[in-house]
Amino acid sequence: MEIESIGTVKSKFDEPADPEEMQKEESTIIIKPEYEEGLYRIEDNDYLQVAFQFHLSDSYELKAPRRHGRVRGVFASRSPNRPSSIGTTCVELLERQGRRLKIKGLDAVDGTPILDLKPYAAIMDKPDDDFADKKEDPRAEINHLIRSHDLESLLIKAGELHGHFCPYVSLGVIAGAYALDELGLKSAGMEDVVAIVETNSCFSDGVQYATGCSFGNNALIYRDYGKTAVTVAKRDGTGIRLYVKDNDELLSEYPEAEELFDKVIVNRAGTKEDKKRINQLWNEIAFELIRKPVDELFNIEEVNAELSEYAPIFEDAFCNDCGEKIMGPKAVSKEDKDLCISCADADYLQLDGRGLVEVE
Ligand SMILES: [Zn+2]
Ligand SMILES: [Zn+2]
Structure with missing residues (x-):
């Protein structure tokens, strides 16, 4: 089988970089002259599906650790190293000039051969994420996000509960989602899955949201240790405890945030600008942490937790x-x-x- 390339990518990226960084940038697709007529009225579309060749990739592994350190099959990943090295990405079409298409969101390097273009059609391409079954299973969407390791969307949703984005709510989401996924559990907020938190900080909100074990449904147990740690366990007590690695080291990567934290939060002496800036930094850190491998952030151990009985009903x-x-x-x-x-x-x-x- 042979596939003809219909054009090439012009990008500021000469070599592969973090796909999320690449997707923030604009690039250009230049279509070969003989295919230009095929672009007729393409500018009616705001978004395009772009199929391209990962021309720099020369090997693949069918099963290997992928992003976030999880082992997954190649077809369960978006890895560029695949048997038929084809990439597909949905991009925003900013402008057409003849056979040049200015686009935003393509994670392909300079010189990438383009194989095909199609309009993105929400009705065909967008998954049915209305989650109509939410009335039956309120955690349908959360469970879906955990299974597909879409922690970023999960963090965004956790922000609805927590009110802001910060490093610790992010860590709570990471820990809670990891534990449920690893234990193969779905929580229904009925104490069959229990989370034991050892602190009542921003971390606990991330845990509550991701695990569905909350203050109100008695599936959240509070142990007053003052540690950024959580145990997620089944009813029989088998579970996983995640304890955050050196927090100071974690945040020392962000010296500006550390300094402002002392000024604004510890000493309550920040200006309005300082407060704005720290919120902005916290936001960035939260979304950076969510992309790190879980074992870089936490010590993880299997445990046998001692659980109390189901919550009694009192007279x-x-x-x-x-x-x-x-x-x-x-x-x-x-x-x-x-x-x-x-x-x-x-x-x-x-x-x-x-x-x-x-x-x-
Ligand atoms: Zn917070
Ligand atoms: Zn009274």
Whole structure:
């Protein structure tokens, strides 16, 4: 079988680079004169599917570690090293000048042979991601993102819960998604999958979102260790614990962020610009971390976690003073009365920014 190239790529990239970096740039496809007529009205399309040849690749492995360090088959990856070395990418068509197409988003180096162009048609090409079945399985989309290792989309969604993007929410998403994927688990927020977090920081929100183990569904257990670590376990206790490697080292790659963190967050002394800048930096770091191999970020160990029973259903009690309903075991007996902790003025535990604290 022989395939004719219909043109070539002109790009500022002479050699392969991070595909995501390449996709941020504009490049040009120059179509051979004999095919120019075939471009008639191509500019009616905002997006094109481009098929091209990975002409620099000369070998492939059917099964090998891919991006993020996961072992996957070549057909389950977007690796440029493939048996028939064909790449396909959806690009934005910015402008046509004769047989030159200015495009954005192509991850192909200078001189790449173009094999084919087609308009991108959302109705044909876009996966059905309406997730109509979300009413039946609210985590359908999240599970899909975990299975396909699309951590970037998962982080974007986790931002809806967390309110901002930062390195630690990113780490929480990475850890939670990795554990579920590795254990082959889907969480339904019913305590069959349990996450034990050892800190209540931004990290915990990433974990809650990715694992579906939350404060409210009792599948989240809080252990007040003050460590950036999480154990995700099955009901029988078998699971994985991920403990973040040296955080300081991680952030020392970003000295500006470190400095601003001290100024803005630790000393609460930043200007408006400083705050804006740190948010911007945090955002960038969060999305950089999400692309790193998980074992670069975490120590990972198999564990047998000791889990408590399923959350018990307690009988209700009523406070004899204020009349409010309380969980039975939380009632305090005082002077022959059943009182709520508040009316009894009793000590209690509170989870706040300091961790669990006893309030007297
Ligand atoms: Zn955060
Ligand atoms: Zn009361």
